[in-house]
Amino acid sequence: xxxxxxxxxxxxxxxxxxxxxxxxxxxxxxxxxxxxxxxxxxxxxxxxxxxxxxxxxxxxxxxxxxxxxxxxxxxxxxxxxxxxxxxxxxxxxxxxxxxxxxxxxxxxxxxxxxx
Amino acid sequence: xxxxxxxxxxxxxxxxxxxxxxxxxxxxxxxxxxxxxxxxxxxxxxxxxxxxxxxxxxxxxxxxxxxxxxxxxxxxxxxxxxxxxxxxxxxxxxxxxxxxxxxxxxxxxxxx
Numbered sequence: 001x002x003x004x005x006x007x008x009x010x011x012x013x014x015x016x017x018x019x020x021x022x023x024x025x026x027x028x029x030x031x032x033x034x035x036x037x038x039x040x041x042x043x044x045x046x047x048x049x050x051x052x053x054x055x056x057x058x059x060x061x062x063x064x065x066x067x068x069x070x071x072x073x074x075x076x077x078x079x080x081x082x083x084x085x086x087x088x089x090x091x092x093x094x095x096x097x098x099x100x101x102x103x104x105x106x107x108x109x110x111x112x113x114x115x
Numbered sequence: 116x117x118x119x120x121x122x123x124x125x126x127x128x129x130x131x132x133x134x135x136x137x138x139x140x141x142x143x144x145x146x147x148x149x150x151x152x153x154x155x156x157x158x159x160x161x162x163x164x165x166x167x168x169x170x171x172x173x174x175x176x177x178x179x180x181x182x183x184x185x186x187x188x189x190x191x192x193x194x195x196x197x198x199x200x201x202x203x204x205x206x207x208x209x210x211x212x213x214x215x216x217x218x219x220x221x222x223x224x225x226x227x
Binding site: 040042045090092103109 | 163203215
């Protein structure tokens with residue numbers, strides 16, 4: 001199936017731990033994103049990569065580090081997790097220059113709970 | 116910072132009723148998209164509107180882009196329980212296709 005897939009679906013961890021979320025898309029898109037959705041369902045962009053190059057970094061703490069080994073993958077590593085990091089994290093992709101007209105394809109999200 | 120204000124925030128109606136959701140901004144957007152998100156899933160694109168004044172129909176859903184490209188509306192006719200979900204508008208601005216700004220969403224519940 002063509003899709004944006006992210007793992008894990010759920011992640012429960014203790015404060016101070018380091019964790020990673022993986023994302024892969026097989027749509028042939030060259031732009032990928034990480035969005036954070038808070039408890040009030042507000043979606044806010046964190047990062048965007050185009051062909052493995054970081055193009056958007058929206059004042060996200062340095063504890064968050066995205067990595068894109070190739071244009072089909074965008075992973076998110078979080079160091080020293082804090083309670084406030086609890087949220088649902090969504091990966092998305094689009095074709096550069098066409099996102100305006102064709103929108104984003106989102107993964108099904110990773111619910112991160114920091115205890 | 117560009118903001119998109121959606122209203123209402125919550126809407127609970129009976130099956131068969133009509134409803135309209137609004138998305139407003141003081142900023143001009145090059146395009147505006149509507150997504151629907153169901154629990155435990157990511158948002159799914161419903162429609163993109165690009166031209167000021169544009170109207171698009173998707174079965175019982177009608178989307179309109181304001182003439183000045185600052186606002187949009189989503190009208191659902193004869194709502195069904197399957198329409199239940201979080202409706203999000205998102206605007207693409209300027210020359211950047213890499214970033215969408217999302218509204219805070221309208222949570223719609225259609226009761227049978």
